[in-house]
Amino acid sequence: MKPLLLSTNDIEGGAARAAYRLHQSLRGIQVPSQMLVQNKDSGDASVKVQRSILAKVGERLNHLPLKVYPDRDRVNFSPQWFPDTLAHKVAQMNPDVINLHWVCNGYLQIETLAKFRQPLVWTLHDMWPFTGGCHYGEGCDRYMQACGTCPSLKSQGNWDASHWIWQRKAAVYSKLNLTVVAPSQWMADCAQKSSLFNGIRVEVIPHGLDTMVYKPIDSRWARQLLNLPTDKQLILFGAGSNAIGEPRKGLALLQAALKQLTGWGDRVELVIFGGATPEKAIDFGLKTHYLGRFYDDLPLVLSYSAADVMIVPSLQEAFGQTASESLACGTPVVAFGATGLKDIIAHEQEGYLAKPFSVEDLAQGIAWVLADSDRHHQLRMNARAKAEQEFTLLLQAQRYSALFDELSTTLK
Secondary structure: OOEEEEEEEOOOOHHHHHHHHHHHHHHHOOOOOEEEEEEOOOOOOOEEEOOOHHHHHHHHHOOHHHHHOOOOOOOOEOOOOOOOOHHHHHHHHOOOEEEEOOOOOOOOOHHHHHHOOOOEEEEOOOOHHHOOOEOOOOOOOHHHOOOOOOOOOOOOOOOOHHHHHHHHHHHHHOOOOEEEEEOOHHHHHHHHHOOOOOOOOEEEOOOOEOOOOOOOOOHHHHHHHHOOOOOOEEEEEEOOOOOOOOHHHOHHHHHHHHOOOOOOOOOEEEEEEOOOOOOOOOOOOOOEEEEEOOOOHHHHHHHHHHOOEEEEOOOOOOOOHHHHHHHHOOOOEEEEOOHHHHHOOOEOOOEEEEOOOOHHHHHHHHHHHHHOHHHHHHHHHHHHHHHHHHOEHHHHHHHHHHHHHHHHHHHO
16 A cells, blocks of 8 residues: 655745654654655655646646725735646645645646546635635635635625635535545534535544654753743743734634733743844733744754643634644643643643633633642643653554545455
8 A cells, every 4th residue: 555645835834844744754654655755855856846838837827816895904815826846746746645734836737637547635724615715704604615705815606706715616526536544533524514615524543753753851951941031931932934913823812812821920931933023012911032943853842841831712613733742742722622732631630621712711721730739730741641642653644544444445
């Protein structure tokens, strides 16, 4: 059984890192996985690149149909209309199963899917595969019908770009031998409620990570290496490349919650990784340290290990890899009890799940984790144990391998 993973990137971005980890884990159990990407940043020879002139043009023109909506929200929205040359390359590689991951940014035209003859397994990293173009509904449920009158586009009619994209997907999906894998039960439920994936098989397989890399290290040593104070309790937030300007990531709710941490004085400080120091200072009510953007695992492991608590205040999250990474490093997580994060954190076991989307309870959760040293120690122990039991690369690889074997055998 020879799987081929398709992803726009191999290691740039959370979805790409999840796909690449799966690729590595499959090869680790002797499954001859290959990966085909548009942008390659790793030095892995098993990752192939399909970077043609057509792909470069498609990357630039992908959003051209959205120009007719000048008032649209600046959220991720992908038409995926420009032709590509993937079908020919895939045919040359001749896999038994094709595993789709995040394939936007002009990488794969929707209509190309119908050219593949192998069973398709689509791993959901966001909601785009079953919407009319947006990557997260953010309160809109029109993907359960046929989209149109899109709030993200600020369109006024049913026959807008979102309905056009939905129609194209509906026409293609009806021809596919498709199985969907969701990393969380919430994402699986959304997919099954959608008009495009209704009736399609959906499996739940959490994202895995290397728990021999993501593991607890001495907090004091980690803080010294990152030039962080050793006499404070540290609250960690992962900004990523877009969290500062993307409402879905919940930065405004975190900001409001931190200002409600009354009585903590100067005992706590905030640490942010993943983004540069903003030109205009953000008032969190706490002294804030910006660690910048990371390009490999070690700085992330140091950051998680240095912190006393990780905050993931997202409003919608397909899974939440920063949460599972934090648990693997023995650091409790506070998040809202909603969407994919519910599959990672058990309330008051490995952290705290605040009431969605209560600023007051988010602040309460942070204080609850930090207030009792004995409880905090137990939360750390529980966090590491949860990661070792549920989020290992081996477990993920075994689940995918079994699914790929089943699909390729059924086809034969």
